[in-house]
């Protein structure tokens with residue numbers, strides 16, 4: 001197994017971040033005078049061809065096993081394919097990925113022309129933008145997620161505001177439509193695709209902070225934590241780390257897949273800001 005090349009470092013007066021070329025994977029972001037905001041497992045793999053357990057994997061061109069449940073690898077090929085660095089300064093890095101960057105295997109699994117551009121902007125806010133252009137002549141159908149792993153003090157004391165009254169698909173129980181009542185709190189394995197991309201607040205009393213998350217171009221918010229048993233099944237995740245992380249993902253998944261017309265560009269953005277409380 002070949003180790004990943006060193007990540008790109010973006011640093012300015014307001015914050016620092018690291019981004020791996022493989023997957024254009026943001027692995028850390030620390031705004032100045034704050035603790036790290038993103039979680040990365042201490043058992044994460046940093047080798048070619050494997051996804052990093054933490055940071056912000058990009059799920060594309062499908063989410064999980066795809067909307068019909070028959071796609072592999074999980075979450076598509078973008079997170080394990082090296083992206084091209086287009087430009088970089090202290091605050092902004094731009095990466096690109098097109099069909100030509102895919103392996104033969106990936107091209108066979110997804111034989112459609114596309115061009116993705118991913119812009120990472122680092123400062124007191126982290127802003128991620130994934131723009132997908134259909135470079136072919138037929139409609140392009142995609143699912144996607146910016147699969148952000150947030151570091152939390154202890155998941156059991158965390159709550160998420162902004163999803164009250166929103167319906168979700170519960171991937172743990174298989175229920176197609178459940179309505180959220182009040183803030184989201186955590187008492188077991190959680191794997192939900194909410195039908196909303198509205199602003200959220202992650203309340204973290206132990207770390208004394210609120211994370212403000214805003215998205216555009218996202219029909220879904222995915223909320224995931226593996227809890228105890230699933231954590232034990234993951235080789236690249238320590239058994240007790242489920243208490244320290246929460247995935248809040250901006251997505252277009254399942255029935256909310258996106259159809260991009262020939263020549264058109266679809267954009268999804270995801271931003272995080274820290275408020276100390």
Ligand SMILES: O=P(O)(O)OC[C@H]1O[C@@H](O)[C@H](O)[C@@H](O)[C@@H]1O
Nearest residue numbers: 064074075147171191192222224
């Ligand atoms: O282990 P992976 O492929 O990185 O996926 C992690 C999780 O990612 C979440 O987005 C999915 O909703 C979960 O079902 C999945 O288990």
